[in-house]
Amino acid sequence: MSTFTLYTDGGARGNPGPAATGIVIKNETNETIANYGEYLGEQTNNFAEYSALISGLKKAKELGAEKIICKADSKLVIEQVSGRWKVKEPSLQPLVLEVYKLLQTFPKSYSLQHIPRELNKEADAEVNKVLDQQ
Numbered sequence: 001m002s003t004f005t006l007y008t009d010g011g012a013r014g015n016p017g018p019a020a021t022g023i024v025i026k027n028e029t030n031e032t033i034a035n036y037g038e039y040l041g042e043q044t045n046n047f048a049e050y051s052a053l054i055s056g057l058k059k060a061k062e063l064g065a066e067k068i069i070c071k072a073d074s075k076l077v078i079e080q081v082s083g084r085w086k087v088k089e090p091s092l093q094p095l096v097l098e099v100y101k102l103l104q105t106f107p108k109s110y111s112l113q114h115i116p117r118e119l120n121k122e123a124d125a126e127v128n129k130v131l132d133q134q
Helices: 045-062 075-081 090-103 117-132
Strands: 003-012 017-026 032-043 067-072 109-114
Touching: 003 032, 003 045, 003 117, 017 045, 017 117, 032 045, 032 117, 045 067, 045 075, 045 090, 045 117, 067 075, 067 117, 075 090, 075 109
Parallel strands: 003 067, 067 109
Antiparallel strands: 003 017, 017 032
């Protein structure tokens, strides 16, 4: 069974402003098997955080993950997807739904963990790499 750990981050300079995602996927031996960022145009920080999680889940699935451990420094995303916080912002509701649907495609299981920013430096670096190129 392949268990991957997905680290995601999203950022917008200006909020809203130029936004990007950062995704790092590690295998069972903590080896990075994918890392990338994507430019999103003018978006909010929360949109970027959700977009990173969606992109990372799709990529992990493509790479053969059966179980996924999602780690993000966005408490909002983790709490909303876990169902502990309500999604009051209408523009985020379809994103939450998409994340939830993607999580259901992992046959073994999934988990969501909020981590401190210091433990998410690699995904954050991917965001900044993309934004610095704009």
